[in-house]
Amino acid sequence: MSHDHDIELRPTEAQTRAALDPPSGRTGGDLVVETLHGLGATTVFGLPGQHALALFDAVRRSSLAYVGLRVENNAAFAADGYGRVTGEAAPLLLSTGPGALTSLSALQEAAASSSPVLAICSQVPAAGLGGGRHGYLHELRDQQGSVRDIVKSVHVVRAASQIPSAIAAAWESALSAPHGPVWVEIPQDVLAAETLLPEVNAPDALPEPLVPRPELTALAADWLAHAERPVVLAGGGVVRADAAGKLRALAEHLDLPVVTTYGGKGAFPWEHPLSGQSWMEDRHTTDFLADADVLLVVGSGLGELSSHYHSLAPRGRVIQIEADLGKLEANHRALGIHADARPALQALLETAPPREDPEAPARVAELLRKVRARLDAQDLSLERELLTTIRAALPDDSPSFWDMTILGYWAWAGFDPRGPGTMHTAQGAGGLGLAFPAALGAAVADPTRPVLAVTGDGGAMYSLAELATARQHGLPVTWLVVDDGGYGILREYLTGAYGEAVGTELSRPDFVALAESFGVPALTTTATDLGKDLAEALESGEPRVVVLRERLRMFGES
Incomplete structure (x- = not known):
């Protein structure tokens, strides 16, 4: 047996x-x-927490920058935001029991949005593991079981020598396609015990690329090259794979109209002649996708929001490129290609002969005309003007984070992100509270760019404590709170379904006075003054709060 390729050990x-x-x-x-x-x-x-003290003491003595938030869920959202804008694994340090459990809804969002969060959590001393026999404070009978259904992988440490390998394996898992949150669990006594092990050198944890099978891309390329009405539906996998450039090249090579899902915002230029934009909850867009004789779905599982609540019924062939094997053909029969978006699009680009379709831009323009006409008939000028105003005030390269709020729902469909990786939402899992702490995480990643967070007044209540974090670290995040006195979108849902809303009207604070009590400058604006006030806040280089008191409406089906 030859050993010519053995690595140097x-x-x-x-x-x-x-x-x-x-x-x-x-x-x-x-x-x-x-x-x-x-x-x-x-x-x-x-x-920090009782069982994780040795870990935090080690951070104190290291060159790692520590960003402490006030609630574990918000810390996980901040790590999520950092991971989204950098594409790097974002370490999240948690303590046992309550600290671990408080992070879970944010980790659910990270999982649903494929964000690479590396959670490292303490555990009770190793002797106390196995069922609550010792009665340690914070003890759970099965802490890892509490997270296993949420995170991508769980890595359990029971001895100091296991730590480097476990963390390296978790790091690789978080960054392997599809990205996702991972969990490392280490007992208190293992963290605290003195070790004689040598210092850890740089471990090898580079993920393997997930490349497509060539016979599948050859067939897909042939279908696309000979299609009459092909369309691309681009999802979040295109953005996470840094494949927006490949998608544009393929679309222009084959004259392919491109619609983006909410998670795929920024995967394709908004004003491109082939851009059908992202009006996914629009029957005209649904018909446009269904009418394609070849529908190329890239980086999307065609879930509820990406299929217009599963009303999308393609009448032609479907090609689905998806890194998550469990989502491949989960909702529609397709030529399923298990691959990351970037190498798969590259393979199609290299394989498919050029295709010319001079009518494609006209079909896209007609789709957008129908969408605009539907909106024009609903008297929604305020909501549309707000998106235009925010877009004009926000620098093109600044990230924005949108919570589960009516204006955020509008942004899913109608906001121009001006580039991949600049617009982020909570539509993966749909929980409240992502926008402001995730925006803080993005600002930590690059404090030279202002960041925008948009929430309603209901969602804002999840994150108020993090005004202290913003002030403590001087993070340039402008927080726009649209205050309509309650859970606005739930008010609409309940009224639409049952004729009357319950539990949606809220007593809320004076957000301006509250922000100022944290040392964060704040003001109340109007729809007329929003552009000026928002631009000034974003240019300030410091945390700011802008409150807009408006009661907005969602667009309807017709």
Whole structure:
């Protein structure tokens, strides 16, 4: 047997000297920090807790920047925001029991939106594991079981020597297509015990590329090249794979109209002649997709929102490129290609011969004319003007984060993101509270760009504590709170379904006075002054709150 390709395993002289004489006083917590540093992490998010003290002490003595939030759920949202804008795994440090459980709804959003959050959680001492026998504070009977159905993978540590490998495996899992949150669990005594192990060198945790099978892309390329009315539906997988450029090249190579899902916002230029934009909850868009003789779905599982509540019924062939094997053909029969979007689109681009369709831009223009006519008939000028105003005030390269609020629902469909990876929403899992803490995470990643967060007054109540975080770290996030006195979208849903709303009207604070009590400048604006006030806040380079008191409406089906 030949060993010509064996890798070099002999340590260097410097590595040998360091291994034989490690610094004293190091703990399991230091092994965590050293591994993260070796993997390329520069920043960690979280909250300290009793069982995680040694881990936080190790962070204190390291070069890692620590961003502490006030609630674990918000810390997880902040890590999510950091992961979305950087594409890097975002370490999240949590403590046992209540701290772990409080993070779960944010980790559900990270999972649904394929965001690479690396949660590292403490556990009771190893001797107390296995069913509540010892009665430790914060103890859960099965902590990892509480998260297993949410995160992508769980990595359990029971000895210090397991720490580097477990964290490296989790890191690779988080960044393998499809991205997602992962969980590492380490007992308190393992974190706190002194270790004689050498300092951790940079581990190898590069994910393997998920490439398509060539016979499948050959068939898909042939279908597209010979189609009469092909259409592309581009999802969030295109953005996460950094494949927007490949998608545009393929669309122009084959004259393919492109519609983007809500998760795929920014995957294709909004004003391109082939852009059908992203009016997914519009019957004209649904008909346009269904009428394609070849529908190429890239980076989407065709779930509820991406299929207009499962009303999409394609009449032609469907090609589905999807990195998540469980979503491949889960909702529609298709030529399923299990691959990341970037190599799959590259394969189609290299394989398909050019195709010319001079009528394609006209078909797209007719679709958008129908969408505009439907909106014109509903007297929704205020809502449409607000999106235009916000777009004009926000710099093109600034990230925006939108909560589950009526204006956020409008933005899903009608906001021009001006580029991939600049618009982020909570539509993966649909929970309240993502926008402001996730925007803080994005600002940590790049404090030179202003970031916008948009919430309603109901969703704002989930995140108020993080005004302290914004002020403490001086993060340039402008928080637009649309205050309509309640849960506006639920008010509409309940009234539409049952004729009357219940539980939606809220007593809320004076958001301006509240923000100022945290040392965050704030003001109340109007629809007329919003553009000026928002631009000034975004240009300030500091946290700001802008409150708009308006009662908005959603667009209807017809």
